Amino acid sequence: MKRVGILGGSFNPAHAAHRHISVEAMRRLGLDEVWWLVSPQNPLKSPAGMASLAARLGSARAAARHPRIKPLAIESEMRTRFAVDTVAALQRRFPEIAFIWLMGADIVPQLHRWHRWRDFMRLLPIAVLARPRYMGGALISPAMVWARRWRQPIGSARRWTAWKLPAIIVLDIRQTALSATAIRAADPDWASRYDDGTIA
Numbered sequence: 001m002k003r004v005g006i007l008g009g010s011f012n013p014a015h016a017a018h019r020h021i022s023v024e025a026m027r028r029l030g031l032d033e034v035w036w037l038v039s040p041q042n043p044l045k046s047p048a049g050m051a052s053l054a055a056r057l058g059s060a061r062a063a064a065r066h067p068r069i070k071p072l073a074i075e076s077e078m079r080t081r082f083a084v085d086t087v088a089a090l091q092r093r094f095p096e097i098a099f100i101w102l103m104g105a106d107i108v109p110q111l112h113r114w115h116r117w118r119d120f121m122r123l124l125p126i127a128v129l130a131r132p133r134y135m136g137g138a139l140i141s142p143a144m145v146w147a148r149r150w151r152q153p154i155g156s157a158r159r160w161t162a163w164k165l166p167a168i169i170v171l172d173i174r175q176t177a178l179s180a181t182a183i184r185a186a187d188p189d190w191a192s193r194y195d196d197g198t199i200a
């Protein structure tokens with residue numbers, strides 16, 4: 001079975017840390033590919049300051065630079081808004097693929113605010129990638145506390161397709177402090193370099 005990691009994100013813009021965590025996840029979890037799902041609009045984020053999907057996808061194509069990292073705008077195509085619906089649709093569409101959701105540690109403290117988050121966690125395993133300043137908060141967050149009895153030991157990372165769900169693993173990778181927020185502050189016009197209006 002093909003093994004695919006899903007990194008969902010705003011990618012406003014994409015940057016080298018996205019590539020770094022994807023490469024680390026591929027190595028540690030034994031993934032064939034990582035799909036970057038460039039989200040049309042994070043339901044918990046304000047649309048203000050969000051560049052067009054075309055610009056964000058363009059930045060993702062430029063930042064991926066890896067034959068097994070695939071930037072996709074598949075949520076816009078499938079018209080799904082919430083991760084639980086996106087994953088269910090992907091699993092229906094690609095029954096031959098085993099999926100695992102990848103997220104930086106900063107996402108974990110908000111996970112319990114996602115639409116039907118417990119159902120989401122019952123659909124596929126989750127791998128949390130370390131991020132500077134966020135590890136402490138992630139470990140005491142409501143979703144992590146709920147899921148702690150299903151936390152998987154690091155030694156079983158490559159066997160994730162056999163885990164019983166829900167399942168979560170924390171990958172203590174080398175941390176990088178890069179963020180899209182910092183890039184937007186330093187280069188407010190970044191989107192003009194990618195915004196050619198195409199997502200095809």
Ligand SMILES: Nc1ncnc2c1ncn2[C@@H]1O[C@H](COP(=O)(O)OP(=O)(O)OP(=O)(O)O)[C@@H](O)[C@H]1O
Nearest residue numbers: 009010011017103104130131176177178179180181
């Ligand atoms: N430096 C990083 N270390 C670990 N994970 C990261 C890092 N940057 C982004 N991620 C993860 O990549 C995914 C997509 O992130 P996103 O596109 O929101 O980038 P971001 O840099 O966090 O953006 P922003 O600063 O606008 O919040 C999320 O799971 C996020 O946790």
Ligand SMILES: O=C(O)c1ccc[n+]([C@@H]2O[C@H](COP(=O)([O-])O)[C@@H](O)[C@H]2O)c1
Nearest residue numbers: 008009010039042044082083084114115
């Ligand atoms: O499903 C939800 O309710 C939900 C709420 C907030 C964020 N998400 C997803 O989380 C991923 C990370 O988003 P972001 O904006 O923090 O990069 C992205 O795939 C979003 O669609 C999903």
